[in-house]
Amino acid sequence: MNRIPVTVLGATGVVGQRFVRRLRNHPMFEVVGIAASDRSAGKRYRDACEWRLDGEPYAGLGDQVLAPSDPAEAFSPIVFSALDNAPAKEIEPAFARAGAHVFSNAASFRMDPDVPLLVPEVNPGHLALLETQRRRRDWKGSILTNPNCTTTVLVMALAPLHEAFGVETVIMTSMQAVSGAGYPGVPSLDIMGNILPHIGGEEGKVEVETGRLLGKVVDGLAVSDPMAVSALCYRAPVMDGHTESVSVRLKGNPTPDQVREVLAAWKPLPQRLGLPSAPEVPIRLHTAENRPQVRRDVELDGGMSVHVGRIRPCNVLGIKFALLGHNTERGAAGGSVLNAELAVSQGLVS
Ligand SMILES: NC(=O)C1=CN([C@@H]2O[C@H](COP(=O)(O)OP(=O)(O)OC[C@H]3O[C@@H](n4cnc5c(N)ncnc54)[C@H](OP(=O)(O)O)[C@@H]3O)[C@@H](O)[C@H]2O)C=CC1
Ligand SMILES: N[C@@H](CC(=O)OP(=O)(O)O)C(=O)O
16 A cells, blocks of 8 residues: 655644654555644754654654645645644644645544544544535545543543443543643642642543543534533643543443453454554453553553553442553544544545
8 A cells, every 4th residue: 555645733742743753654654744833844853842752763754854834835635733722723724625634633623513523443433524524614625633632541441331331420530641731741840749630621621522422423413422421630740641530320230240341342443444553452451459550551552552440339320440541642643643544444535
């Protein structure tokens, strides 16, 4: 297969660098363009930003010159966007109008009812919104988004339970990595040896995006599931990996063993298709009492699987468990790349 040329917008940022590293040697996509703000455009990648990841610095593209984030200068048929929300609002539609298929991490268009908010294992059927989007908007291309990172990890565990039993109520408390706040993010003197009980906008996003992802497409538009979701989000002194403490009320009150069986048997579409970024096992189940742990588990499967452990009865909602996932891989760059792989495999973009 000829690789599809792609551009990474926001290539200098925390998520943008992960895109560039992940797309290096990708079987379906080839990075031909990297772009960022006007502050960085015209500079070589290595001069515009410091490389903050392990592995080969700048993923071998250190001498490539950054383009401005303008479709006239950085067009590719597929564009991965790691832009901040405010610039994403203007720049992503400009690329979509020019005919690019934009796979975005930003929150700007997530809740629009004709924009797929997608986790390929969870709601691949929401790709159908692209048809409505094309009809409604004057775009030759499209915008397709991935959720907030905390939400992504949560819906990976809830989706098979919703399918098997039906989710009625969820209470989720997160302990979120500092990388979620970008670079330099939270000052070290605030987070070292500390827990911060507020992440701006995060709880509201988890509460609305969860029902949207587990909802349906009706008459070509997204309709959220009415489940009740309450989120409490905390910043914790870890680098990468959001831990979530989840209590859930499921229809029919299944036992922990029944829940475990459903999670273990889950083989959703990306795994059946063998998409390159899909982890072979989407949910890693842990039986040891002190797992999952961020330091020991989160990098497994390139950060693309989520981890569930300590499944047990909850006196209030019925079932509770510990959940862990990689916020900047599964929750950001990796999730977006998997979205693009699914869209290409379904013949929706090329
Ligand atoms: N960090 C995470 O865990 C997650 C982040 N996201 C989302 O991904 C996006 C990127 O986050 P993150 O990488 O942490 O952010 P960073 O602040 O690290 O990077 C932001 C990027 O956007 C570019 N940018 C800023 N302003 C403009 C502009 N006016 N025009 C063009 N480019 C611009 C920056 O370029 P320059 O260097 O030139 O300023 C930089 O490349 C955000 O929308 C975030 O909400 C989503 C899920 C998880
Ligand atoms: N707010 C998340 C990261 C993030 O950028 O989320 P969103 O994509 O919804 O803006 C965190 O701090 O961990």
